[in-house]
Amino acid sequence: MILRHLTLNPVSPVGPVMASMDRLFDTLTNAGTCAANGHVAPFVPAMNIWQSDTSYIVEAELPGFKMNEIEVSLLQNRLTISGRHAEQTESNEQGECIRRERRVGEFSRTITVPSQIDSERIEAHLDHGVLRVTLPKAQAAQPRRIEVRPSAS
């Protein structure tokens, strides 16, 4: 079972893997890739969402963020996940930039969950850069079986 859906410009999957060879040291060819403009601006993290009869799981990949830098909140059925680095690492400390692709700014995203949530039992875990929020559905929102009885005629 393949659970993948591509939303961003897909590169031809037939492209040889060896095409990804990068030059580390050629600053001339890398000069254009260091502009920080698009990177320090807030970004919107992608999310994957699953559901079962009893709960939702919302997952986002947030590499580089620590637990205390991420905030998860629920207001009625609006779930907000936001984050910002406690201290900005200065590029001086890291050296001169040769290439910059990673998204390192702050982020915030709010999604509306279609069912009522039992807000007391929400759990969030951060594991190797992957945030996973489990939202149990409120009892009233869970499916229940209605028994069909013969009419009492």
Add this chain to the structure above:
Amino acid sequence: MSCNEKAMVTTPRNTVPVAFVPAASRESAWQYRPDVDIWERSDSYLIEMDVPGATPDRIDLTVAEHVLTVRADVPPRFEQGFSPVRVEYGVGDYFRQFELPRTADMAGIHATCSEGVLRITLPKVEAAKPRVIPISGE
């Protein structure tokens, strides 16, 4: 600039698979190209690579012939009894290679991984480090 470089620049996120790996032995069908930042210091290079979901024991780092190869196995993450509501990114293995400069000290490469970020430090060979040349007076 080679066409390889161009492909790199237009690749926005690690959500884009770089290769389909049909081998049934793999846990994940898709391979992703992880995003990197690269920094040059006076005595070393630093590669920071986003590998969310990869545990350190499943990251494989090899150097051969001045080519650094990073592979990470990432098992699928969905649970029994759950069906997808929205899928905005794919989950799969990571793969990326770098041709290293001659100034990198192959033997001194070391790496750490935390919060889904792999940090690879490549020291420069002694001859490539900046040094102060004393000027002798009369």
